[in-house]
Amino acid sequence: AQSVTQLGSHVSVSEGALVLLRCNYSSSVPPYLFWYVQYPNQGLQLLLKYTSAATLVKGINGFEAEFKKSETSFHLTKPSAHMSDAAEYFCAVSDSDSNYQLIWGAGTKLIIKP
């Protein structure tokens, strides 16, 4: 069965530091992979998605993620954190086995220290 693991329910970084949010997935067939962001009391917004084209995917707000099949990972990075990046981030996977329903990770809350 598909699953998504996000390492760390909370990640704290200083403003200007590298942001790294980890996502590992399980899938026996080629997956689609997504990162969404949620600000407090709002809906989710798509940051970026992997759909079997380039393995390095660039998204909005300076974020990017790299699909690594050998490691079954899709980690999210940003070179320099900004206070406005404070939010909760969700990783999700879909594939033919799930009938393209999104399988969600538990989320990681990103905290930015001034």
Add this chain to the structure above:
Amino acid sequence: DGGITQSPKYLFRKEGQNVTLSCEQNLNHDAMYWYRQDPGQGLRLIYYSQIVNDFQKGDIAEGYSVSREKKESFPLTVTSAQKNPTAFYLCASSIFAGASGEQFFGPGTRLTVL
């Protein structure tokens, strides 16, 4: 502007009352979804619908009901059988079942049982 609207944004109800949450989309999407979000628990799927007049239970359907009489509308009723209904409810849609699975989200409704 195309998008998903949810109303109301905040909803209060007394124990024992049924309440209906509205979700409307003008994206011409075939599939629609309802999620429940509790602090620290990520997204849990309540119901989803891939076509008009058809819907399926998700992981936590007990105490909820839905209808899909029109393509653009997917209301969720929280019944008195739902033991702990206080939560943030998110509606989403996707272009059609079998695509990548990318979902678009509404702004959410926060339900509080008094």
